[in-house]
Amino acid sequence: GGxxxxxxxxAYSIDSAFTxxxxxxxxxxxxxxxxxxxxxxxxxxxxxxxxxxPLFDEAATRMASVYTVQGNYPLFPxxxxxxxxxxxxxxxxxxxxxxxxxxxxxxxxxxxQPSLVRxxxxxxxxxxxxxxxxxPLWRHLATACEALAQARAxxxxxxxxxxxxWIDVAEPEHLSLYQTLRNNSVHRVVEExxxxxxxxAGLYAQRHHLPAIYRVQPHQDPQAEAERxxxxxxxxxxxHAGLACRRYAQATSPxxxxxxxxxxxxx
Numbered sequence: 633g634g635x636x637x638x639x640x641x642x643a644y645s646i647d648s649a650f651t652x653x654x655x656x657x658x659x660x661x662x663x664x665x666x667x668x669x670x671x672x673x674x675x676x677x678x679x680x681x682x683x684x685x686p687l688f689d690e691a692a693t694r695m696a697s698v699y700t701v702q703g704n705y706p707l708f709p710x711x712x713x714x715x716x717x718x719x720x721x722x723x724x725x726x727x728x729x730x731x732x733x734x735x736x737x738x739x740x741x742x743x744x745q746p747s748l749v750r751x752x753x754x755x756x757x758x759x760x761x762x763x764x765x766x767x768p769l770w771r772h773l774a775t776a777c778e779a780l781a782q783a784r785a786x787x788x789x790x791x792x793x794x795x796x797x798w799i800d801v802a803e804p805e806h807l808s809l810y811q812t813l814r815n816n817s818v819h820r821v822v823e824e825x826x827x828x829x830x831x832x833a834g835l836y837a838q839r840h841h842l843p844a845i846y847r848v849q850p851h852q853d854p855q856a857e858a859e860r861x862x863x864x865x866x867x868x869x870x871x872h873a874g875l876a877c878r879r880y881a882q883a884t885s886p887x888x889x890x891x892x893x894x895x896x897x898x899x
Contacts, residue, residue, distance in 0.1 A: 636729065639750040643673060645719055646760035646822050652714045653697065653706060655887045657727075657751055658825060663772035667735040669742075670773065672829045673727040673749050677708070677717040677887055687712070697888040707888055717887045721751040728883075730832055734776040737783030741832045760818040774817045777824040784827075788851075789876035794819075826884050827875055834879030838869055844881040849873045 638659060645657040655675040662669045681688045691707050698705040706713040719725050731743040755763065764774045785791050800808040830847075837844035848870040849863035863874065865882070872880040882889070 634746060635726065636745040636747045638671065638673070638727075638729065638747050639724055641671070641749075642752045643671075643749050644752055644760070644763065645721075645754045646757060646818060647754070649756040649758075652704075652710075652718075653887050654719045654754055655717075656826070656829075656884055657719050657749065659749075660769045660773050661731075663769045663776075665772065667733055668769075668773050668776045669731070669733050670825070671747075672730045672732060672825055673719065673747065674729075674829065674884055675717055675719050675887055676726045676728045676746065677712070691890045695890045707890060713887050719749065719751050719754075721754045724748055724750050730829055732828055732832060734773075734780065734828075737779040739780065739828045739832060741836060744836055757818050757822075760821075761816065764817050764821065774821055777821045778817070780824045780828065781820060784876040787876035788873060790874050827877065827880075830880050830883050831875075831877040833883035834869060834877070834881035837881055838879055843867065844869070844883075846870065847872055847880045847882050849875070 641659050641661070643657045643659045645654045647654060657673045659671040659673070660668065661671055681691075683689075687708060694705075694707050697707045697713070708717060717725075719727070725748070727747045727749045729743075729745040729747040729749070730741060731745060733740045733742055753759075764770045781789075781791060800810065834844060834846055836842070845865055845867060846869040847863055847865055848868075849872045850861045851871065851873045852861055861873070863872065869879045869881070871878055
């Protein structure tokens with residue numbers, strides 16, 4: 633009740649091929665050369681959990697999922713983190729959707745919607761790259777996300793090259809190390825939309841005086857050393873200089889990080 637129904641709208645998640653707990657997805661609703669309207673969906677497990685519930689109390693002791701080369705240790709039991717709470721294709725799921733318009737390197741929040749989604753597909757990065765290449769709406773999205781990145785860079789954001797690294801321990805005597813650069817268009821789309829979601833969530837919480845956990849990085853004094861000020865978490869908002877965001881509320885990854893889903897869901 634009270635949820636916007638996106639179950640008939642195409643929605644996709646894009647993650648590493650190894651990801652089992654899927655908590656974010658997106659729908660491109662309309663796009664042209666000037667703007668893109670996108671619905672950003674984040675899983676919302678908190679609607680069924682309250683303080684005192686056994687799952688709530690256990691998650692509070694764990695605080696976050698832990699990933700190691702020998703396996704992962706999820707915040708919730710696997711039947712939830714990789715099942716009921718996960719945005720699995722073909723399954724109706726509760727989400728918190730931000731409706732955002734991207735135009736000229738800027739993002740404008742149009743609506744915040746508790747929602748129901750049913751993902752069309754769970755894609756890995758290679759499959760996501762095909763979608764960006766072959767679908768006109770998604771090509772516009774890739775262009776819009778590149779504009780977002782360049783606009784942030786112009787404001788002082790650090791666009792560092794990132795790399796995925798994982799170790800195959802199937803044969804302990806012969807470990808294998810794999811590395812993948814995250815510098816193509818599909819990674820850019822995923823990263824920029826996560827930043828958009830967290831910044832818009834932070835600005836929304838600020839405007840409406842809602843509790844939120846912010847990630848803050850003060851601006852660097854030009855006379856100081858070249859190294860940036862460290863980022864920190866807090867309930868008082870502030871700019872994030874490294875990302876060039878006015879506010880940055882850590883609202884993504886709710887089935888992996890306890891403080892996030894509890895704070896965002898209970899508000």
